[in-house]
Amino acid sequence: MNLTRLIDSSLAWLDRLTGNGSRRLARATSRRSFLTRLGTMLTGAAILPLLPVARALSAESVQEMGDPQSCDYWRYCALGGTLCSCCGGTMNSCPPGSEPSPIAWVGTCRNPVDDRDYLISYNDCCGKSVCERCGCHNTERERPVYYPSKTSSVLWCFGTESRAYHCTVGVVLGEAGGAG
Amino acid sequence: MTITMRVASLPLLCLAFVGQAAFGQLKPEMVRNATLAEPRPSWFLVKADEGSYIFDGDTGQMQGLISHNFYTTGVVTLLSRQEAYHVESWYTKHVRGERNDVVTITDMTDLSPKAEIDIPDKAGALNFRHHIGMLGDERHLVVFNMTPAQSVSIVDVIDRQFDGEISTPGCAIIMPTGDRSFLMICGDGRLQLITLDENGREASRSRTEPFFVVEEDPVYDRPVLTDKGWLLVSHGGQAYDVSVSGSRVTVSRPWSLLGDEDREEEWRPGGAQPFAVHRNSTLLYVLMHQGKVDTHHEPGTEIWVFDTERKKRVGKLSLEVAASHLLSSQEEEPKLYVFDQDGKLGIYDGHQLKLIRSIDDPGPGPGLLQLLARDD
Numbered sequence: 001m002n003l004t005r006l007i008d009s010s011l012a013w014l015d016r017l018t019g020n021g022s023r024r025l026a027r028a029t030s031r032r033s034f035l036t037r038l039g040t041m042l043t044g045a046a047i048l049p050l051l052p053v054a055r056a057l058s059a060e061s062v063q064e065m066g067d068p069q070s071c072d073y074w075r076y077c078a079l080g081g082t083l084c085s086c087c088g089g090t091m092n093s094c095p096p097g098s099e100p101s102p103i104a105w106v107g108t109c110r111n112p113v114d115d116r117d118y119l120i121s122y123n124d125c126c127g128k129s130v131c132e133r134c135g136c137h138n139t140e141r142e143r144p145v146y147y148p149s150k151t152s153s154v155l156w157c158f159g160t161e162s163r164a165y166h167c168t169v170g171v172v173l174g175e176a177g178g179a180g
Numbered sequence: 181m182t183i184t185m186r187v188a189s190l191p192l193l194c195l196a197f198v199g200q201a202a203f204g205q206l207k208p209e210m211v212r213n214a215t216l217a218e219p220r221p222s223w224f225l226v227k228a229d230e231g232s233y234i235f236d237g238d239t240g241q242m243q244g245l246i247s248h249n250f251y252t253t254g255v256v257t258l259l260s261r262q263e264a265y266h267v268e269s270w271y272t273k274h275v276r277g278e279r280n281d282v283v284t285i286t287d288m289t290d291l292s293p294k295a296e297i298d299i300p301d302k303a304g305a306l307n308f309r310h311h312i313g314m315l316g317d318e319r320h321l322v323v324f325n326m327t328p329a330q331s332v333s334i335v336d337v338i339d340r341q342f343d344g345e346i347s348t349p350g351c352a353i354i355m356p357t358g359d360r361s362f363l364m365i366c367g368d369g370r371l372q373l374i375t376l377d378e379n380g381r382e383a384s385r386s387r388t389e390p391f392f393v394v395e396e397d398p399v400y401d402r403p404v405l406t407d408k409g410w411l412l413v414s415h416g417g418q419a420y421d422v423s424v425s426g427s428r429v430t431v432s433r434p435w436s437l438l439g440d441e442d443r444e445e446e447w448r449p450g451g452a453q454p455f456a457v458h459r460n461s462t463l464l465y466v467l468m469h470q471g472k473v474d475t476h477h478e479p480g481t482e483i484w485v486f487d488t489e490r491k492k493r494v495g496k497l498s499l500e501v502a503a504s505h506l507l508s509s510q511e512e513e514p515k516l517y518v519f520d521q522d523g524k525l526g527i528y529d530g531h532q533l534k535l536i537r538s539i540d541d542p543g544p545g546p547g548l549l550q551l552l553a554r555d556d
Contacts, residue, residue, distance in 0.1 A: 146351055158328050164275035
């Protein structure tokens with residue numbers, strides 16, 4: 001997948017994730033008021049780099065290397081589950097007919113291209129039978145089930161129509177600022 | 181019928197007569213139900229996604245199967261009441277539709293389901309033996325919930341009713357400690373003790389001081405019952421003995437599974453079910469492998485045996501095939517059940533560390549190995 005398509009599909013996915021309610025909420029926050037006061041000189045493209053997710057997905061980041069259908073692919077360093085990229089989806093998009101879980105666990109993986117650490121959100125795709133292809137069990141910085149934000153040992157189909165697990169994607173959230 | 185069809189059917193008629201003559205000498209067999217033998221201490225469960233396969237470790241023979249579904253965590257067996265308990269989440273249309281969570285009660289005389297208790301549709305899933313726990317009164321069953329908010333459902337299995345839900349933020353894993361109390365492990369490095377009243381409502385709650393740092397060296401979410409309480413082992417091989425007396429929880433100073441040489445050689449515990457204890461002889465069995473930090477689910481290439489009284493290694497067994505799951509029977513002479521990466525289950529003499537027999541096809545593979553017991 002080329003970089004433009006990657007950015008397009010990632011942003012579309014994130015759009016669905018956050019939903020209309022979140023956008024309405026964002027518009028009403030003080031950050032918008034602050035930006036409004038700053039005037040038009042800080043709007044548009046100049047604003048985007050201030051947002052961590054946008055910065056991570058901007059053209060200056062996430063150079064890719066490796067096979068997204070392999071457990072060794074760099075984003076999957078803490079992925080426990082089956083790979084959506086083997087099941088009709090991609091490394092960051094759910095296969096057709098499945099529903100991305102809006103709640104996820106988070107890992108920190110090193111990108112071999114730029115040797116930087118990135119925060120990776122592992123979202124389960126839900127509502128279909130288990131896709132029993134490309135099972136992975138990577139545990140880098142993974143923590144036990146009583147520390148859920150960093151555990152893969154949970155069915156993360158929460159907030160979805162069905163809790164049925166289909167497969168898992170790895171979405172780059174941004175560059176890791178500190179310890180993962 | 182045409183002439184051609186009549187001619188063609190002649191051989192079939194002949195065959196029918198020959199068949200009758202051949203079977204005329206034999207009394208036809210009837211399909212019957214095998215009766216389940218009296219469970220023995222050598223029996224164990226190989227829990228897979230869609231059922232728990234019951235084997236006898238003395239013979240290697242399968243005895244029967246407890247049906248459950250993909251969302252079932254552990255199975256609690258109470259042989260004194262001839263019942264087993266597990267949680268199931270059901271959707272009306274397999275992977276979609278309305279969800280309904282229940283505690284299913286299995287009759288252990290014939291392995292048939294005998295009752296269901298409706299519980300909140302919040303039950304946690306995956307293969308954690310201690311996402312479910314029967315308290316010492318053998319009445320109150322505690323079921324772990326995750327939505328992802330963490331809580332427990334209290335179920336009265338005698339009156340067959342849901343008693344209530346208790347919020348347990350930041351904590352998971354249920355370790356029964358008394359007639360009506362249980363411990364949980366919390367992400368802030370503490371243990372939480374919850375006591376119930378006789379109606380299954382929360383009576384008290386307390387927490388220990390932090391004794392581990394989850395980002396540095398977390399304890400496994402796979403505790404094992406000991407003769408004195410519970411044993412917790414960290415990813416880095418630090419062992420903590422936990423005991424409860426009344427409302428007082430005692431966590432021992434840690435002792436290490438590793439000597440200096442072991443650390444240099446990067447030995448670590450690992451696997452899906454890496455620990456087992458034989459309570460009578462206070463022996464701890466651990467699946468060990470050589471690997472870096474964060475390889476806590478890596479299968480073990482060796483089984484190390486520790487005397488938990490002397491806190492010392494007393495034995496070691498090299499495995500031909502790395503293993504992911506380990507269980508000890510609680511017979512006088514323990515048997516070790518070891519599930520390996522080839523999908524085979526080895527049964528070892530737990531004292532001699534010798535292979536007794538192997539079950540080449542123990543089913544579709546374990547999520548868990550369990551005894552037919554309340555806590556194992």
